[in-house]
Amino acid sequence: MTIYIDNKPYEAKAGKNLLEACLAAGINLPYFCWHPSLGSVGACRQCAVKVFKDEKDTQGRLVMSCMEGVRDGVRIGVEEATAKAFREQVIEWMMTNHPHDCPVCDEGGSCHLQDMTVMTGHDYRRYHYKKRTYKNQYLGPLINHEMNRCIQCYRCVRYYHDYAGGDDLNVFAAHNHVYFGRDKDGVLQSPFSGNLAEVCPTGVFTDKTLKEHYTRKWDLTMAPSVCTHCSVGCNITAGERYGKLRCVVNRYNEEVNGYFLCDRGRFGYEFVNSENRVTQPLIRGRMSEAVSEEELMHELSVLLSQQKLVGIGSARASLESNFALRQLVGAGNFYAGISETEAYLTRLIVQVMQEGTLHSASLKDIEQADAVIVLGEDVWNTAPMMALAVRQAAMKTAANNAAAQLSLPAWHDAAIKELVQTDKGFLANITVAGSPIDNIAQVTVHAVPDDIARLGFAVAHELSNTLPALANADEKLLQTARQIAAALQQSKHPVIVSGLSCVNSAVIRAAFDIAAALNNTHWKASVAYVLPECNSMGLALMQAPSAERIFDSSNANDMTALILENDLYRYLPQATADAFFSRCSNVIALDSIHNNTTEKAQVLIPAATFAEADGSMVNYEGRTQHYYKVFIPKEGHIKESFHWLNSMRIAKNNRSNGHGLSLDELLHEAEIEMPVFEGVHDAMLSPHYSIHGEHIPREPHRYSGRTAMYANLNVSEQKPLQEEGESAFGFTMEGFKGQPPADAAPFFWSPGWNSGQSVTKYQQEPGGAFKGHIPAVQLFHDKVDKAPVFFKDIPEAFVARKQKWLVLPQYHVLASGELSSYTKALASLLPEACVVLSETDAALLGVRDGDKIRVHPGTTALPVKVHLSLANGVVLISAGLPGTEVYNWGDWVKIEKE
């Protein structure tokens, strides 16, 4: 439809409000309380415009543009004088109590309030009374609180409480004393608290970890990156100054993480700055300073020429590095650095997904699902942003149903919530030990993996009676199955979420059967299988056997093992890992942080972290995403693993001046060698990409102090960093000055829009897709006309064993990835590792909460936590917390009281 803004016609989409239409049209209209993900409530009154009845109406009516829907032919005045005056006044009102502390405020320079203030033209203070002041709260190590800066837009509560379901932040008091915070000082409990820093349009909630090494946005060197802390692969922008990574902020991606990140992703970056970094090549027995690169290469070429060379790939290393390793050692000697169980399960998932009969669900698909079944996956802890998406599905379905009743537009947030009340869309959350999303689920089941799988198969049978029924199932399970099946049958686009946290293949198969049974009638269901690490899928697609398989070959002794970015002690029980190392005569490790595996290395090579590297990763859904170097570490010899591996390939082949493959050459080689990866290079901006022959600068054009940065060392200006090989991005502020396309934007900025909200300027419409074509490289292809091959082998019902327990990992939302736990702030929030037992089992063992027990096989004694709804016969043991050991997950263990 056409709307007229200041007498000019614009195309607008039906169902949007006037504010969205104006922003989509590229018009600068200030706003606060509205947010693309939160909708409108009309509280701040900042977005006022005039609406005119017709061409002749000169009077018009002042309306809040966020609270009026677009109508065909509607005429609105943004530049109309009274509307402008009112908007300027709204800012002046907000500013009456706002402190004049921009110079010391962390938000300064990326502050929506600053931007909007300038936009309205308010510049002179007429309010000369005492300002209202508040006490600030301690909100934990992640978020800083400075209430005096509050402009009362209510976004924080609407995000934290309504959107993310956090219950410990709210609004208190009334009139101009309203206060946003907790009821008492204390750590914010939601693992999505970091988004407050971006949702808050001013400096009330800011990133406390950034404060430790504060840098203004305009002084950061930034690049588009991808979070490496779980298999979702949220898009991030990371920023550096003086060789330290300073912060991570959300990088909008319509299909993945939208506007948000979880705290593991946002705050888990500091391992990059860790004192525990491997910065120099190390050769055991030699002084570290003594090892030059030539010596290293020499040493390596000797080791690499040995007969039995095996390479162990990594689920947290890039596709490029894994591939470079595979090329170096040969496909037959390339193993995945994970347990056999994990390898088996991920292979199963790859098989299922490659079949193409199921659509792989993006987070956006999940958010928009009208029924969600979480089968056995502890999403909250293993893929937090997916849990947030599941929550949105439940909320949005209820909202859509309600909105349809009264034909309310989707943006009318408060009205919809009033109508919805406590209704939720259908969610069945079926887990071993429960999860915080239980409280929005219609069906919650806590059961043992086999029984979870049985419930899944029972649902599949309800959906399609060609599938086998459960033998001797109890009525309660069948009833639940019928309830779930009924909800699925009514839904139009359900999503089944599953994954590895049950360590059970039947669960994965059952999830497939449910989705496939739904697709029998019409193509509508999709699945999401959560994997453990950021590139688990990439590694799995390489179809390498697990590291445990190395033992299968009889002569697996005296090997030279080349281990890529991987602490085997996090994947294998200690005894297994020890046994492995005892059979290696040489270990070469590439890694960024010292760990138990690097301890075993003869040669240790400093690998770049994500922030210092380019690379590609494949997320759980098969989406390939590329991340770019934020900076090049100045000290040490840190390089991307694939660089080292390339050099080793040259050294090994004794080509003295061979030319290492560049990133895109590597990717092309991979695509040729392994057709599953066809197209992956599309995820990467061509290194030759430029605009008008210019690089895209990683530094904002206001980057300051460059000439003085190293004045303590040398008064002459440093030579700008030159990247080896080419990149679309330059490391300095020189280069293209305009607004690059979204996929080539190292950070979001637009004239007048310094905060993250500038992303609107890159979108076709607020909260929508980016302008221009952004390739989404999906490695799984839907094959609509292919019939699914169902799994029909249903496990027996679980029977608890005498004296033995099924051992399962209990992940933690802030630390199930290896690297995030190296971040000080996150580490301080981690609980003590423990063993979770059912009430009956605890009684059987004669233990109570806090008593220590020993698990065999295993080495450390752990405190007990009794769980009221855990089934008998299972133990959950903390996994991924620092210092925890690895068990044969999914296997049987013995327990004894300490």
Add this chain to the structure above:
Amino acid sequence: MIYERPLTQHIHINRQPLNLKEYEAKGGYAAVRKAVKEMTPQEVQKAVQDSNLKGRGGAGFNTGIKWSFVPMGSDAPHPKYLICNADEMEPGTFKDRLLLEGNPHQLLEGMILAAYAIQADISYVFLRWAYKKAAALIKQSIAEAYAAGYLGQNILNSGWSLDMHLHTGVGRYMCGEETALLNALEGKRATPRAKPPFPQVSGLFGKPSIVNNVETLCCIPHIINNGADWFKKLSFTEDAGTKLYGVSGKVKRPGVWELPMGTTMRELLEEHAGGMRNGLMMRGVLPGGASTDFLTPAHLDTRLDYQSVAIAGSRLGTGTMIVMDDATCPVGFVHNLQHFFAQESCGWCTPCREGLPWVEKILLSLEHGEGTQADIDMLQMHTQLLGPGNTFCALAPGAMEPLQSALKYFMEDFERHAHEKGCPYVHEAVASSEW
């Protein structure tokens, strides 16, 4: 002249209100019997619409029309709610108290009729905290009505059922705003809701709801009993019925009277309220509570109905007037009002939350001799920008009404404060400030 005064006919200041039996003996609940037995809900709605009864809560919207937006019929959402707004916290307003304490069964009967008209299932009396006596009476009356079968299941064998509960508030003027009231009833902060959707379609607990003022509801039984024409004839003017008018301030006999709609202000102030106390002159009147524009002695012949008061430049509002005498400082007077509004702002929207305290501070600084001409301009600016539509609800625009008219009629007082660096009036005590 003796006027008919249906709403207050059975109210005697020094007597206990009628109990159910006594009320029935005086013809009480006849309207309920009639409606439930002889009329369809639509007919009740029509009768009320035809009577031209306008809401007595302040806004003056036709009650029958308001009801007609409630979805009816078999597929209408249930439960539907009927809510009596007995929050009466508008400063200077005390008319609903008389009806609540004087004849609670009349209110209940009106509520039952209104609930029947919209086929409500549950009804609430939302009563302000301070009305302790009314609370006890209403509680008792509800119990009596249940016992007599006017409330509960299958009322008078009609197949229709209605429950009624009393909810007492815990402060906040905002609770009187009908959508904020709904939030309060849901156990939430009493911030207002955006309209549309209107409460008639999405109200309490997301279900169709009607909120009516006490006085509005008290009119209903009489309309059902005597018909729309009778009701219209009670009035001197277009706006139908009688009206409870009140007067406070330094008049000889402050009080509340039920008079024909359209009684002149002069009659009210001079005859019923007895005129000004000796030695005092009237300077201005807020005709309908704290959030209405001042009228002056020049407006004494204005008829007190919705339209005539609007023409005179104010609003009938609640019809309870506050008289400002010539010994009272208009700036102090308005400061007191703005202090109230600033305190009672819910804090939801920016202009009201930040603008009203600013206004209050300016007025106080004028009173303290620290104000300037620029401050007066700032007050003017606020009266323009805190207007209807600019804020989320009607609280702030209401607050601006007495201020804008004070600036119009009493500008010289404001200017004297600025120029003489202080308040020219003798204050009995200092103006209250934020505490």
Add this chain to the structure above:
Amino acid sequence: MVAEPHIQTTAKSFLTQQEKDAINHEVSLLPYKKAAVIEALKIVQQHRRWVSDDAVAAIAAYLDMSTAEVDSVATFYNLIFRKPVGRHIILLCDSISCYVMGYQKLYEAIQHELKIKFGETTKDKKFTLLPNACLGCCDHAPALMIDEDLYRDIEAEDVRNILETYT
């Protein structure tokens, strides 16, 4: 995300049976528990004069809410007392009709008698003085309310006598 066990237990034992019965009754009238939170706050205040942090936690636990949610509501309403108050609450109307009729004199008299200002409690915890928006008896201004008793047409001289009737 799960409340600490010790908080849950103190919260469970905090409310008396009488309070719980009263809250249960209110809950029974409503579509969901949370909606009874204002009633619950009133009930607790009736029994304990004010709503302490522990009371907020107890109500929260009882109605399956978080303490922040309960406090958000509690702090909005001016007649829910989140700080200790005296045995008797004096609500002095400071709105317009009482202003015109001189409530300030009553305020001065009370200050003189009790040595407290608005928002304060006497040392002996006997009285808390609060300003109150319009008590709805403007025709008998100035007015004040002590607990449930309404006093109208008060003169400053009456204040002492009125206060003396309270123990």
